[in-house]
Amino acid sequence: MKYTVVGAGAMGLRYGLLLQEKAGKDVDFVEPTAASLEKIHAQGDKVFQSRDHKDRHEVPVKIYSPEEYEGEPDVWIFFMKQMQLADTLKRLAPKFKKGQTALGAMNGMGHIEKLEKYFDDEHIIGGTAMIATILNDYGDVDFMGKEGAGASVYANKTEKPSAVMDQVQKDFKEANLNPSYSDNFMGTLLTKVFFNAVENSIATMFQSRMGQLMAYDNFLEGVARPLINEAYDAAEAAGYHLNETRDEMVKQVDYVSTVANPLHFPSMYQDFVKGRPTEVDYINGWIADLADKNGVAAPNQRLVTNFVHLAEAMRQFNPPINKLSPDYQGN
Structure with a gap:
């Protein structure tokens, strides 16, 4: 399964880096914030990764603006501020393909209604992540806690099982995101x-x-x-x-x-x-x-x-x- 993480902030970087490093998945990043994208490009398309302020090292990433992105992921993972999402979705709209799934595990509420404008109910996953992460600066992320710390929960908007959810659970487990499945969509969020x-x-x-x-x-x-x-x-x-x-x-x-x-x-x-x-x-x-x-x-x-x-x-x-x-x- 191919993933595209939209938003290269603290949680977006953590999910994407763990999926590519621990689970061995093909991961692209789309960064709508120009200053962040420029900083990561200036670093040679690399981001700095630490854990508890230690072992700071560079990790190569594939990162694009919404307009230049041409990838075709199976799952889009949205991690950004609620107030940024509507504009980002509009910029990415020409890139969305039938059958792709949107996974939103963002803070707050309001993103599901925005995702519904571009994805049908059968292709929307909501989630919550209790995983502490800090963005020291653009392109510089710090994982807090021991490896494997934290947990996450995901629910299909239909509240029914699916093959995509099964694969997401498998991949996220390999990525040390400690996922679990819920059939209560709103309760999970x-x-x-x-x-x-x-x-x-x-x-x-x-x-x-x-x-x-x-x-x-x-x-x-x-x-x-x-x-x-x-x-x-x-x-x-x-x-x-x-x-x-x-x-x-x-x-x-x-x-x-x-x-x-x-x-x-x-x-x-x-x-x-x-x-x-x-x-x-x-x-x-x-x-x-x-x-x-x-x-x-x-x-x-x-x-x-x-x-x-x-x-x-x-x-x-x-x-x-x-x-x-x-x-x-x-x-």
Whole structure:
């Protein structure tokens, strides 16, 4: 199976590099961000790969702009910011062929509706990845955690088995992406969204690592649970059922914060400290909108959305410290 990864950011590079290195698959990259593409071309069509800030080495890649790409993959893997996807799909539209599958494992919600404009339901896979990765710079990716750390879950939009899903599961397992299959499409997607509505947004507001949030001894019950309860209320009102209970989601926040990735800065923080817009509207804002549409209240989700936007606005007065920088000496 041939794969084309659209978006050479942190997760796009991790998926693509692991598929070509560990699973031996033919992988192309399509990078819609001109500055990133130029940097990787300037490096000789190579990217730098590290693990936990160590063993930094070059890896050759095949990378193209949307306009110049002529490959014909079996599966397109989309990993980019939600606000970039519509334009990228428009640029790539002439390249899509009948029978190709789109796999979206992006943060937030909104991408499935965009993919539906170009791919039918039988050729759309949704997924979530609990895999910590940092983009140090364009063309410079850092895998966080031990090899094989993290896990991912995938569901067909039809919620029925398929030969493509079987092959994706096999290839992703060989790539150390620890995949599993779900027959609950929306429940699978919302698992990551609801988790990110706590960890990503709160860690970004306070410019902290995930584990540092636990310094507040009432973080789980005083912060995480109210946000999780509102998210579940909205989902249940809309007729969606998650793969985890509310208590299991709180336990997941606890586990990731204290055991799995306590030193990790979430992707939203990575955008925040680099002066880029965050995806909070596609996470907490999306949950708040879902609640409004279905007649339930989610004031905490709306407040967090506004707080993150306030933090973005305050960057002009109080520039954030980039704790991801190799020069940073603090905690």
